[in-house]
Amino acid sequence: MAASAEDNENLVPVTVLTGFLGSGKTTLLNHILTATHGKKIAVIENEFGDVGIDDELLQKNSKVQADEEIIEMMNGCICCTVRQDLITVLSKLAKRVASGKLKLDGIVIETTGLADPAPVAQTFFVDDAVKAFARLDGIVTLIDAKHIELHLDEEKPEGVENEAVEQVAFADRLLLNKIDLVSEADLFRIESRLKGINAFAPILRTEKAQVSVDSVLNIKAFDLKKTLDMDPEFLNTDGEHEHDNSVSSISIIQPGNVDLELVQKWVGQLLQEKGAQIYRMKGVLSISNADEKFVYQAVHMLFRGNFDEKWEAGEPRESKLVFIGKNLDEKELRDGFNACIDTPEVLEKRIKTLRFAMGTKVECKTGGGWVKGEVVAHMYRDEFMPPGMVAPYQVKLDSGELIWAPEDVNNLIRKA
Numbered sequence: 001m002a003a004s005a006e007d008n009e010n011l012v013p014v015t016v017l018t019g020f021l022g023s024g025k026t027t028l029l030n031h032i033l034t035a036t037h038g039k040k041i042a043v044i045e046n047e048f049g050d051v052g053i054d055d056e057l058l059q060k061n062s063k064v065q066a067d068e069e070i071i072e073m074m075n076g077c078i079c080c081t082v083r084q085d086l087i088t089v090l091s092k093l094a095k096r097v098a099s100g101k102l103k104l105d106g107i108v109i110e111t112t113g114l115a116d117p118a119p120v121a122q123t124f125f126v127d128d129a130v131k132a133f134a135r136l137d138g139i140v141t142l143i144d145a146k147h148i149e150l151h152l153d154e155e156k157p158e159g160v161e162n163e164a165v166e167q168v169a170f171a172d173r174l175l176l177n178k179i180d181l182v183s184e185a186d187l188f189r190i191e192s193r194l195k196g197i198n199a200f201a202p203i204l205r206t207e208k209a210q211v212s213v214d215s216v217l218n219i220k221a222f223d224l225k226k227t228l229d230m231d232p233e234f235l236n237t238d239g240e241h242e243h244d245n246s247v248s249s250i251s252i253i254q255p256g257n258v259d260l261e262l263v264q265k266w267v268g269q270l271l272q273e274k275g276a277q278i279y280r281m282k283g284v285l286s287i288s289n290a291d292e293k294f295v296y297q298a299v300h301m302l303f304r305g306n307f308d309e310k311w312e313a314g315e316p317r318e319s320k321l322v323f324i325g326k327n328l329d330e331k332e333l334r335d336g337f338n339a340c341i342d343t344p345e346v347l348e349k350r351i352k353t354l355r356f357a358m359g360t361k362v363e364c365k366t367g368g369g370w371v372k373g374e375v376v377a378h379m380y381r382d383e384f385m386p387p388g389m390v391a392p393y394q395v396k397l398d399s400g401e402l403i404w405a406p407e408d409v410n411n412l413i414r415k416a
């Protein structure tokens, strides 16, 4: 969980479009491409089997808006050929943007109706060149109101995932489409069911995928405030869990600050141990000794986070976290997070685990080799350190110079 210094504002937002076969993905794409919004959008198509049909449809409809780039990836399902093709396509786009030949406001990737969106989304967490160019903005899942219950109910053989459930679980926005084909009572029942799986994706009802482009593109998926603005009820999931599904969502809202190092360790361990069952994780953290919000998201075990905008004066400092996944253990997640809250007791406990007491004669590894000194402070922080960082020791060298040790490990600081 390394905080990167990348400037998110300059990265091209990428929308991953998913949804069962026939749910309306192409209809939505056409709508995005033909609506007047003045944005230049590249579309990456991934069709399996009937390659070309969607592409033709799009080109016909988007003639008026010749700015879009439509790229088709012919070699099968993204989640099988995995990320390499996608990386190649994105790198080409990046080059053209860098050379000034192409200005891009967004990228939309349409996944095949059966694909698990995770490998597509994960591309934006793993490849350095891609990370420097684009960011995963959100996963938008189209729901066919007429058929979704059938797909959610479908029994799969042992060990085989139900793609319809997964697509709902991964979503940052759910478009409940084809509302003209069902009754209000059906819609209400379906919405309850969807919230039981994913309580955090606002649900937008649509006919022919007619939706404001701003509510699906550049939505900054981790922005819980925006989500709450769109759907103030989204954290209110009481009574909506009548379906005892193994895929569900959990949120934590915690006032105060958490310690960066503790939370890094916790998240690292969590994703290592539970990454397969945590589909999505996202949030905004209030970190001690940092003026900026730490925003992050993860898709399975791949994590991406950075310090973002500043906390405003008077804005309450609090952390908001969301987990969506299979067989989540709410108590374990809450306990794990609570242990990262920065309190005087936690600080004292951490000081007790340090190897060297105040006044201990030590040697520190410096640019000029091992240098002798004495521990003069525990859990030291100054304004020149990166946001959130606290050093276990401040050391006064025999020369009188004050330095700090970034970690309590023997190859950086040892007994003299």
Ligand SMILES: Nc1nc2c(ncn2[C@@H]2O[C@H](COP(=O)(O)OP(=O)(O)OP(=O)(O)O)[C@@H](O)[C@H]2O)c(=O)[nH]1
Residues within 6 Å of the ligand: 019, 020, 021, 022, 023, 024, 025, 026, 027, 028, 054, 112, 113, 142, 177, 178, 179, 180, 181, 206, 207, 208, 209
């Ligand atoms: N009645 C009705 N039909 C719709 C609506 N939205 C889309 N359709 C129709 O549903 C069919 C499938 O829509 P597509 O947009 O091709 O769906 P898709 O998700 O791209 O399908 P695949 O590419 O096969 O995965 C088309 O015939 C659409 O015209 C809607 O809101 N109501």
